[in-house]
Amino acid sequence: MLGYILRRLLQVLPVFFGATLLIYFMVFAMPGDPILGLFGDKTPAPQVVEALRAQYHLDQPFIVQYFLYIGGIFQGDLGTTFSGQSVNEVLARTLPVTGRLAVMALSIELVLAVVVGTISAIRKGKLFDNVALIIALLFVALPIFVACFLAQYFLAVQLGWFRPTVGAQNDWGDLWLPAIVLGFSLFATSMRLMRGSVIDTLNQDWVRTAYSKGLSRRRVIPVHVLRNSLIPVITNSATNFGVLLVGATVTEGIFNIPGVGNTLYQATIRGEGPTVVSFVTVFVIIYVLVNLVVDLLYGLLDPRIRYVK
Numbered sequence: 001m002l003g004y005i006l007r008r009l010l011q012v013l014p015v016f017f018g019a020t021l022l023i024y025f026m027v028f029a030m031p032g033d034p035i036l037g038l039f040g041d042k043t044p045a046p047q048v049v050e051a052l053r054a055q056y057h058l059d060q061p062f063i064v065q066y067f068l069y070i071g072g073i074f075q076g077d078l079g080t081t082f083s084g085q086s087v088n089e090v091l092a093r094t095l096p097v098t099g100r101l102a103v104m105a106l107s108i109e110l111v112l113a114v115v116v117g118t119i120s121a122i123r124k125g126k127l128f129d130n131v132a133l134i135i136a137l138l139f140v141a142l143p144i145f146v147a148c149f150l151a152q153y154f155l156a157v158q159l160g161w162f163r164p165t166v167g168a169q170n171d172w173g174d175l176w177l178p179a180i181v182l183g184f185s186l187f188a189t190s191m192r193l194m195r196g197s198v199i200d201t202l203n204q205d206w207v208r209t210a211y212s213k214g215l216s217r218r219r220v221i222p223v224h225v226l227r228n229s230l231i232p233v234i235t236n237s238a239t240n241f242g243v244l245l246v247g248a249t250v251t252e253g254i255f256n257i258p259g260v261g262n263t264l265y266q267a268t269i270r271g272e273g274p275t276v277v278s279f280v281t282v283f284v285i286i287y288v289l290v291n292l293v294v295d296l297l298y299g300l301l302d303p304r305i306r307y308v309k
Contacts, residue, residue, distance in 0.1 A: 008292045012285065019284045020073075021066060024277045027268075028062050035082070056082065056274075069274060073281065079274030081267070087278045090263060095282070097170045098252070098259035101179055102244035104172070106237055108183025109190055113233055116187075117194025118226065124199060132195075136188035144185055148254040151181045165256040178255040182248055186240050190233050197229040238294040242287040 035052045053059040057068050072079055078087035120129040139147075155177060156164040162177035163169075201207060202225060210220045249261035260279060267275035 104179035113190035121198035
C-alpha cells in the first residue's frame with residue numbers, strides 16, 4: 001500500500017510540470033499587453049510601462065519567466081497579481097468559498113444519486129424508474145446558466161426561500177441555492193451510473209446466493225449491493241470535484257460568489273500569468289490527491305481490489 005501511494009505521488013511531478021508549462025505558455029501567447037490593460041483608456045509613460053515589465057519579469061523570454069515562476073513555487077511564493085496583491089492571499093481568500101460550494105454540491109449529488117439510482121434499479125422498468133430517467137435527462141439537457149436563473153427567480157425571488165445572490169456573505173448557509181443548482185445538474189450522470197451499477201450487481205451470483213441463504217433485502221441491498229456499486233459513482237464524483245474546484249465559473253458569476261471561478265476568469269481576461277498558473281497549479285495538486293484518496297477507497301468498497309506492484 002505504501003509503495004502504491006509513493007508511486008502515485010511521484011506521478012504528480014510530470015502532471016505538475018506539464019500543466020504549469022502548458023498553462024503558462026497559453027497565457028504568455030495571449031494577444032494584448034497586460035501592463036497597458038492596467039491603465040484602461042489612459043496612456044502611461046513609457047518609463048512606467050518598462051518598470052512594470054521589469055517588476056513582473058515580462059521583459060524576459062518565456063522560458064526564463066517560467067523558471068522564475070517555478071522557483072518561486074518551490075519557495076512557497078505563488079507570485080503577485082498585477083494589482084499588487086499576493087496570489088497566496090487571493091487564493092487563501094477565494095479557495096475556501098469554492099471549497100464550501102464544492103463540498104455542498106457534491107454531497108447533494110451523492111445523496112440524490114445513491115438514493116434515486118438504487119430505487120430506480122430495484123424498480124427497473126416501473127413508474128419511479130421511468131420518471132427518474134426522464135428527470136435525469138432533463139437536467140442533463142438543461143444548460144447550467146438556465147438552471148441558475150430559474151432557481152434564482154422561483155426559489156429566491158418568488159418564494160423567498162433563499163437570497164438571490166451571495167456576495168460577501170458566503171458562509172455555508174448562504175451557499176445553499178447555488179449548491180442545490182450544481183448538485184442537481186451533476187446528479188443526473190451519477191444517478192444513471194448508480195442505477196446501472198446496482199442492476200449489474202443484482203445480477204451477480206453472490207447476490208443470488210445471499211438471497212438463497214435467507215438474507216432479507218434490507219440486509220443484502222445496503223451491505224452487499226450498495227458497497228460494490230459505489231465505485232463508478234465515486235469515480236465520477238472525484239471528476240466532478242475537480243470541475244467544481246475550477247470554480248463553476250458560470251454559477252459563481254450568476255450568484256455573485258467571490259470564489260476562484262470569478263477570480264480565475266478575471267485574471268485570464270487581464271492576462272495575469274502568475275495568478276492563472278498559480279491557481280491551476282494548486283488545482284492540479286488537489287485534483288491528483290483527491291483521485292489518490294478515491295483509488296484508496298476502492299479497496300475499502302470492494303475487498304477484491306488489491307494494490308500490487
